[in-house]
Amino acid sequence: MSKETQLKTVTSILTRQGYITRNYCLGMKITRLGALINTLVNKGMKFVNYSKTKGYNRWGELTENNDCKYSLTSKYFEKLHGKKTQTRASK
Secondary structure (H helix, E strand, O other): OOHHHHHHHHHHHHHHHOEEEHHHHHHOOOOOHHHHHHHHHHOOOOEOOOEEEOOEEEOOEEOOOOOEEEEEOHHHHHHHHOOOOOOOOOO
8 A cells, every 4th residue: 555545544534533543554554654643743633642752753642452542633623524523532
């Protein structure tokens, strides 16, 4: 799968449900989710839990089963849909 196809797939999932996980992407043979998230941030998407550690940009949170979950901010998710929606995206 090309980088552009992966980017479209990840964007579609994020737009639809407000979050994506590393393990879900691995199941679809998308192995560089962190790099794709960085590209999306550079294109203007807003994610929760941003931190800069040792020179590396980090978005995402570790889940109970050692997966990494990337969530859009609620405000950005609502902006994408043009209205207030109930979402699993974090605030």
